[in-house]
Amino acid sequence: MQGESKKPKKILIVGGGTAGWMAANLLMSRWNNVEVCLLESSGVGTVGVGEGTTPHLKLFFDALGVSESEWMPRCNATYKNGIYFSDWSFVPGHKEYFHPFPAQVDDLTVPMFFHNIKARMQGDEAQAHPDHYFLESYLTQNNLGPLAAECFPFSVGYGYHFDSELLGQFLAERAIAKGLVRLNGTVTEVVLDSDGALASVRLDDDSLLDADFFIDCSGFRSLLLQGALKVSFKSYKENLFNDAAVVLPTEISDVITPATRSTALSNGWAWKIPLTNRYGNGYVYSSDYISAEQAETELRQHLNIPDADVTARHLTMKVGRAEKHWEKNCLAVGLSQGFIEPLEATALALTFDTVMLFMRHYEDGHFTNKFEREFNDAINVKFEAVRDYIVCHYKANQRVDTEYWRDNAANTNLSERLGAILNLWAGSETFAQDMRAQNLDVGYQAKSWACLLAGYGAFPRQRSNKAQARASSQADMEQLADFIRRCGLNFRDHNELLAHMLSE
Numbered sequence: 001m002q003g004e005s006k007k008p009k010k011i012l013i014v015g016g017g018t019a020g021w022m023a024a025n026l027l028m029s030r031w032n033n034v035e036v037c038l039l040e041s042s043g044v045g046t047v048g049v050g051e052g053t054t055p056h057l058k059l060f061f062d063a064l065g066v067s068e069s070e071w072m073p074r075c076n077a078t079y080k081n082g083i084y085f086s087d088w089s090f091v092p093g094h095k096e097y098f099h100p101f102p103a104q105v106d107d108l109t110v111p112m113f114f115h116n117i118k119a120r121m122q123g124d125e126a127q128a129h130p131d132h133y134f135l136e137s138y139l140t141q142n143n144l145g146p147l148a149a150e151c152f153p154f155s156v157g158y159g160y161h162f163d164s165e166l167l168g169q170f171l172a173e174r175a176i177a178k179g180l181v182r183l184n185g186t187v188t189e190v191v192l193d194s195d196g197a198l199a200s201v202r203l204d205d206d207s208l209l210d211a212d213f214f215i216d217c218s219g220f221r222s223l224l225l226q227g228a229l230k231v232s233f234k235s236y237k238e239n240l241f242n243d244a245a246v247v248l249p250t251e252i253s254d255v256i257t258p259a260t261r262s263t264a265l266s267n268g269w270a271w272k273i274p275l276t277n278r279y280g281n282g283y284v285y286s287s288d289y290i291s292a293e294q295a296e297t298e299l300r301q302h303l304n305i306p307d308a309d310v311t312a313r314h315l316t317m318k319v320g321r322a323e324k325h326w327e328k329n330c331l332a333v334g335l336s337q338g339f340i341e342p343l344e345a346t347a348l349a350l351t352f353d354t355v356m357l358f359m360r361h362y363e364d365g366h367f368t369n370k371f372e373r374e375f376n377d378a379i380n381v382k383f384e385a386v387r388d389y390i391v392c393h394y395k396a397n398q399r400v401d402t403e404y405w406r407d408n409a410a411n412t413n414l415s416e417r418l419g420a421i422l423n424l425w426a427g428s429e430t431f432a433q434d435m436r437a438q439n440l441d442v443g444y445q446a447k448s449w450a451c452l453l454a455g456y457g458a459f460p461r462q463r464s465n466k467a468q469a470r471a472s473s474q475a476d477m478e479q480l481a482d483f484i485r486r487c488g489l490n491f492r493d494h495n496e497l498l499a500h501m502l503s504e
Contacts, residue, residue: 006367008034008212008329014187014201014224015217016040018164019334019351021171022060023215026355028178029064037181038172039201039209051273051280052080052260052342053159055101056349063356066174069504075166076275079145079258079494080159081136083344087264089398089456097129097455098259099448100136101146104154105487109133110447112472112480114432117450119469120459126471128459130451138484140259145497152490159345161260161273161280183209187218190228197328198224216332220318220339225325225332233338235320238413239391241286241404242268242341246296247313250279250303258494262343263302264397266290267404269343270302276498284317284341289404317341321383324376328369331358338383343393346386354379385443388418392449395422396458425453426460 011027011034013020020038028036061071071077082100089095113133119126131137136156139146146158176182185203193199200210201224216224225231237243252274261272268285283299290298292314300306321338325331334351357378361371394408395418414422421440428434432446453459472480 007031008367010035010037010211011213011215012201012209012211013038013215013217015219015334015336016168016172017217017219017334018168018171018348019336020215020217021168021175022348022351023217023333023355024175024180025064025171026060026352026359027215028175028180030359035181036175036179037183037209037211038175039183039185039187039203041186042184051164051275052083052161052271052345054345054349055157055159056352057160058158060348060352064174069501071167071170072160072162073276073502074170075162076277077160077162077167078256078274078276078498079147080161080260081140081146081258082260084140084259084261085264085393085455086261087399088262088269088393089458090400091398091457093129094398094455094457097451098131098134098137098140099451099455100134100140101157101159102445103135103156105135105484106447109135109480109484112476113447113454114450115469116472117431117454117459118429119471120454122468124469124471127477128454129457130455132477132481134451135484135487138488139491140257142488143255143257143494144488144491145258145494147492147497149490152487154487158258161275163275185209187223190224192228195328196229198228198330212329214330216330216336217334219335222322222332222336224330225322225327225336229327229330231327231332232323233318233320234323236340236387237319239387239411239415240319240341240394241288241408242284243317243319244287244292244295245282245284245315245317245342246292246299247280247282247315248299248303248305248310250281250305250310252276252278256495256498260345264399264405265298265302266402267295270299271342284343286404289402321380323380324372325354325379326358326369326372326375331355337379340383340386340390343390344386350379350382350386353382381442384415384417388415388421389444389448389452391415391418392422392452396453396456398456398458421449425449425458 013024024036024038082098084098086096116126116128120128146156187201188204189202191200198214200208202208214224226233256274263270267290270283273280281303283295285295296312319339319341322332325337333354361375365371397405397409399405424431424434435441435446
């Protein structure tokens with residue numbers, strides 16, 4: 001390869017955690033003639049905010065050639081078809097909705113969904129709740145996992161729930177077995193060279209670790225990128241109010257549902273994530289509206305565990321992103337590059353995209369910074385797209401019971417892109433087509449936006465149209481339900497899938 005001589009001989013990853021070990025495994029799988037070292041500090045814990053993912057984690061393991069039977073039992077992992085959203089809306093009939101991951105059969109069912117949305121907006125009593133239109137909604141309602149029988153020729157996207165600490169251990173063992181050098185120490189100083197690039201890091205024993213390229217996985221501190229290289233940070237505080245969380249585990253139930261549950265509380269929302277051995281629970285909230293003590297009390301009441309036998313863990317979040325993710329000879333990955341609250345479990349997806357896109361741009365530039373700007377622009381677009389989608393959950397909420405929810409609904413600090421999407425929802429007769437035409441479906445497709453807004457019952461006031469769309473007939477809806485049901489015959493019970501994996 002032209003430019004091979006410029007490939008770094010040594011890469012130092014500063015910080016472990018899931019992001020650090022994901023980066024290590026991806027780098028080693030692609031550049032097998034580069035020495036990769038990972039520095040951890042025994043005195044620094046991991047944040048571990050979320051234990052749920054999008055389908056990107058499957059892409060990650062597929063890229064490594066790691067099977068589900070190899071890693072899932074090790075990490076108490078379960079399957080995830082999507083997310084239940086409860087109590088985000090007080091609109092009758094819309095107290096709860098399910099947001100599924102994509103499946104190929106959506107192409108056959110979504111047109112009726114959009115048809116009935118249009119009819120509903122024009123005043124017809126159409127069935128426009130998203131739970132009626134998606135295969136993965138049916139699978140989850142019936143506790144079916146996402147793995148289809150071989151005779152079912154349509155793909156189904158899915159994510160996972162897992163223990164983040166165990167996943168880090170699994171990925172560490174795998175990387176070390178393939179030759180990664182694992183080091184322990186605390187960084188006390190970052191040394192720059194004469195050009196202002198990173199030269200080495202000094203540890204608490206006064207030793208120096210040098211490298212040709214550095215991966216910053218030091219968490220919210222961002223020691224290398226934001227600390228030493230002075231890359232500025234763009235806060236999302238004006239868009240996303242939440243900045244803290246409190247976390248509690250509870251006992252797992254006999255039936256393990258293949259879905260995350262997000263329940264709106266007084267000043268934020270609570271997650272419920274099923275692992276094979278426990279539920280992971282947490283309350284994400286804004287410290288401007290509720291104290292940590294009040295949030296813990298509310299979460300305990302929500303979980304019906306008011307006593308203090310189970311210790312809660314309190315976390316703070318730095319929500320936003322670095323202005324650049326690749327600067328000189330440093331790439332920031334994970335919390336050190338930015339964080340968007342865990343509502344749609346996008347953190348590991350952004351980690352995976354960052355590393356994969358970096359390797360491609362670095363190679364295309366013959367291991368120089370030729371495409372640094374293009375890379376940073378592309379990652380920023382991904383962050384902004386995720387942010388806009390998360391902001392919409394709050395902006396479009398249909399609650400009026402607390403100042404927190406009223407302020408979110410009244411928030412005018414929206415991006416131009418999100419404002420355009422909401423305007424289309426309120427005024428367009430062809431929402432999906434117009435989103436595509438205006439290039440607004442970057443990151444999330446129109447059906448995802450429609451699931452969110454229709455799931456809330458956030459329908460604009462009736463608008464007239466001479467060519468008014470008629471709601472699908474009862475017979476059509478029954479035919480659709482039967483089609484989805486028969487598709488569902490190709491899937492197995494989620495608990496049986498997990499038990500079968502353990503027996504292999």
